[in-house]
Amino acid sequence: MSDALSSIDPAVNNLREYLETLFTADDELLQSLVRETYAKTEHPRMLGDRWLCTFMEWLIVTHSVQRILELGTFTGYTTLRLARALGDAGKITTIESSMQHADIAEKYFVKDGRTKQINLLRGTVREQLPNLVGCDYDLVYVDADKAEYPEYLRLLEPLLHVGSIIVADNVLWGGKTCSPSVGDARTRALRAFNLALFADPSYKTTLLPAGDGVIVATKITEQDSV
Numbered sequence: 592m593s594d595a596l597s598s599i600d601p602a603v604n605n606l607r608e609y610l611e612t613l614f615t616a617d618d619e620l621l622q623s624l625v626r627e628t629y630a631k632t633e634h635p636r637m638l639g640d641r642w643l644c645t646f647m648e649w650l651i652v653t654h655s656v657q658r659i660l661e662l663g664t665f666t667g668y669t670t671l672r673l674a675r676a677l678g679d680a681g682k683i684t685t686i687e688s689s690m691q692h693a694d695i696a697e698k699y700f701v702k703d704g705r706t707k708q709i710n711l712l713r714g715t716v717r718e719q720l721p722n723l724v725g726c727d728y729d730l731v732y733v734d735a736d737k738a739e740y741p742e743y744l745r746l747l748e749p750l751l752h753v754g755s756i757i758v759a760d761n762v763l764w765g766g767k768t769c770s771p772s773v774g775d776a777r778t779r780a781l782r783a784f785n786l787a788l789f790a791d792p793s794y795k796t797t798l799l800p801a802g803d804g805v806i807v808a809t810k811i812t813e814q815d816s817v
């Protein structure tokens with residue numbers, strides 16, 4: 592649903608429409624969440640991209656993912672999609688700094704009977720990540736403040752094991768990341784984040800130029816053993 596790339600390439604709109612003919616339609620609960628998000632939030636287009644949800648659902652199934660950490664819950668669309676794909680044995684922790692967004696998300700987590708499976712942490716990523724040391728995650732979905740992505744990478748390090756996968760959304764930022772003339776703080780942070788992952792030999796990294804740009808990195812060795 593975030594479609595910044597469509598502003599630079601109209602063919603992306605055709606692609607989105609075509610993909611919608613392939614994807615499974617949302618059930619009534621998810622449709623209701625989407626309606627409420629459009630009715631009550633200022634930036635409803637922050638809702639999780641349906642293509643990216645299917646990609647992470649595929650990762651969950653093909654990589655036996657059981658523990659997920661999401662940075663930036665918004666109203667919980669992606670959280671619910673991932674929780675459902677995990678099945679009852681899997682758990683997801685999700686962090687959200689806006690109480691308004693967290694309240695809507697929590698309402699739908701309750702409606703879907705998933706309060707034991709989803710751990711919603713209210714606060715900033717910076718506040719909450721240090722409290723999670725001792726936990727480790729198979730999949731981390733980075734989707735909070737773009738200006739803080741490089742810092743998230745440092746804070747995430749103790750929460751990852753060899754085989755952990757990082758998926759980060761919006762890394763092309765509507766094309767700004769690859770426009771040399773653009774130099775605002777968020778764009779610079781995203782460039783630094785992308786470079787840090789590609790330059791780090793303890794990760795195997797790729798960037799998917801789909802949606803708003805998605806980086807996918809798998810931790811392949813511990814940092815100090817390289």
Ligand SMILES: C[S@@+](CC[C@H](N)C(=O)[O-])C[C@H]1O[C@@H](n2cnc3c(N)ncnc32)[C@H](O)[C@@H]1O
Nearest residue numbers: 637638639663665669688689715716734735736
């Ligand atoms: C792009 S939306 C997340 C979309 C969600 N992951 C999904 O797929 O539906 C970003 C969310 O991150 C939250 N956010 C922004 N900065 C944050 C921070 N520093 N810590 C925690 N949440 C933050 C915003 O309030 C917003 O709800």
